[in-house]
Amino acid sequence: MGKLEIRRPKAADVEAIHTFFRLVITDTFEKEGIADLHDDIEHEIASKHDYLRQDLESQGRQRYFLIAWLEGKIAGTIEYGPSSSLIDESTGHALRDVIEVGTVLVHPELHGQGIGSTLWSTMLLTLQAKGISQFCLDSGYRNAQRIWTRKFGEADYVLDNHWGEGQHHMIWSRKVEDISISFKI
Numbered sequence: 056m057g058k059l060e061i062r063r064p065k066a067a068d069v070e071a072i073h074t075f076f077r078l079v080i081t082d083t084f085e086k087e088g089i090a091d092l093h094d095d096i097e098h099e100i101a102s103k104h105d106y107l108r109q110d111l112e113s114q115g116r117q118r119y120f121l122i123a124w125l126e127g128k129i130a131g132t133i134e135y136g137p138s139s140s141l142i143d144e145s146t147g148h149a150l151r152d153v154i155e156v157g158t159v160l161v162h163p164e165l166h167g168q169g170i171g172s173t174l175w176s177t178m179l180l181t182l183q184a185k186g187i188s189q190f191c192l193d194s195g196y197r198n199a200q201r202i203w204t205r206k207f208g209e210a211d212y213v214l215d216n217h218w219g220e221g222q223h224h225m226i227w228s229r230k231v232e233d234i235s236i237s238f239k240i
Contacts (some may be wrong), residue, residue, distance in 0.1 A: 057126045059123055059170065059173060060123070060124045061121050061124075061177050062121070062122060064107065064111065064114040064122050066111060066119050067074060068122065069107065071109055072129060075132065075162070076100050076104065077100055078162070079160040079161070079163065080096060080160075081096060083154065083196060083199075084096050084181065086094065087196055087197060091230075095118045098146070098176055099103065103158055106118045106134055106136060106157075106177035107120060107134075108150055109136070110134065118134055119134060119181070120132060120133070121133050121174060121177055121181070121222070123170055123173065125165070128162075129158075129162065130161065130162050130170050131165070131171060131174050132158050132159070133159045133174040133175065133178050134157060135178065135182070135187075136149065136154065136155060136157070138150050138154065139155060139193070141193065141224070142191055142226055145214055145224070145226060146212055146226060149228075150226070150228055151189045154187055154191070154195070155191050156191070157214075159171060159174065159199075169238075170237030171237060172227065172238075175206075176237060178191075179231055189231065190229060190231060191226060192207075192226070193205070194224070195218050195223075195225075197222075200237060203227060204225075204227070207234070210226055211226060211227055211228050211232075213226075
């Protein structure tokens with residue numbers, strides 16, 4: 056792997072980031088066996104576009120993205136912002152004021168190379184620097200749920216059959232200080 060650069064997005068990056076969102080989200084839906092849910096794919100892509108817009112317009116105050124670049128191409132993304140209404144309502148408002156880390160996306164051809172872990176470690180350092188002590192995250196994707204369970208342990212909330220029979224939604228809440236920071240070299 057070449058030199059990985061992680062930085063904040065710029066207005067000039069928007070088109071490339073939008074293309075990246077479409078690629079990764081479409082691939083995720085295909086791997087989850089739900090590629091026929093075209094409206095859901097478009098909704099998911101549109102929400103990521105909106106999060107990026109919020110970041111750029113607020114200069115990182117509403118949403119805060121980090122973009123991983125490898126050899127001039129986007130390798131991954133991560134962001135944080137207010138917790139979603141799904142998280143808020145599903146937890147009985149317990150996580151209403153806890154920031155949500157999301158949009159953790161890695162290019163399908165680059166899985167398993169430490170890019171996601173490097174993004175997470177960089178985000179954890181960012182949260183520490185900003186004085187943020189707790190975060191939450193959620194997922195309805197089975198593959199992501201396996202990754203988050205391996206990384207963060209069992210979910211704090213499981214919404215059984217939320218997306219259909221056998222398709223659960225999981226929510227984790229963690230203290231920043233409890234998560235180890237490591238960079239793969």
